[in-house]
Amino acid sequence: MMSHAVHIHGFLPQGDLWCGRRAANKATDPGFLDNLSAGGLTAGESPLTTALRELAEEAGLHLQDPSRLRSCGAIRTQRLEPQGWHDEQLLVYALHLSDKETPVNADGEVQEFMHLSPDEVVMRMQDGQFTVDACASLAQCLSAYLTR
Numbered sequence: 276m277m278s279h280a281v282h283i284h285g286f287l288p289q290g291d292l293w294c295g296r297r298a299a300n301k302a303t304d305p306g307f308l309d310n311l312s313a314g315g316l317t318a319g320e321s322p323l324t325t326a327l328r329e330l331a332e333e334a335g336l337h338l339q340d341p342s343r344l345r346s347c348g349a350i351r352t353q354r355l356e357p358q359g360w361h362d363e364q365l366l367v368y369a370l371h372l373s374d375k376e377t378p379v380n381a382d383g384e385v386q387e388f389m390h391l392s393p394d395e396v397v398m399r400m401q402d403g404q405f406t407v408d409a410c411a412s413l414a415q416c417l418s419a420y421l422t423r
Contacts, residue, residue, distance in 0.1 A: 277363060316366075334379065
């Protein structure tokens with residue numbers, strides 16, 4: 276069965292990204308770098324509602340204006356994982372943050388947030404420090420912005 280999740284990338288005015296490091300006790304990809312926040316859609320929940328919930332739960336960001344979230348489309352990832360077959364539709368969003376907006380761990384799923392330059396993100400992606408889904412969703416996010 277295919278699952279659905281939202282993935283949100285947090286961009287700063289100069290192009291840097293806020294990236295989370297997954298908690299060491301996470302069942303999937305512990306300690307890997309990830310996007311600003313992400314999470315699965317639950318029954319009856321819209322992608323936007325999921326995105327707003329995950330931003331609040333994982334990054335302590337409570338958006339007063341949901342229109343700040345920009346849809347970047349979707350990408351499907353499929354692969355064999357130790358837990359079984361991973362088949363997921365990633366609904367990708369970009370959020371432009373001010374220099375004064377700083378994510379904070381609100382639910383224990385993130386061990387730290389890192390403010391990384393585009394070059395640092397690419398280097399860490401090439402080193403295998405990011406989750407597969409974070410890499411795929413960031414590629415989708417950037418592709419959506421470059422084709423607009």
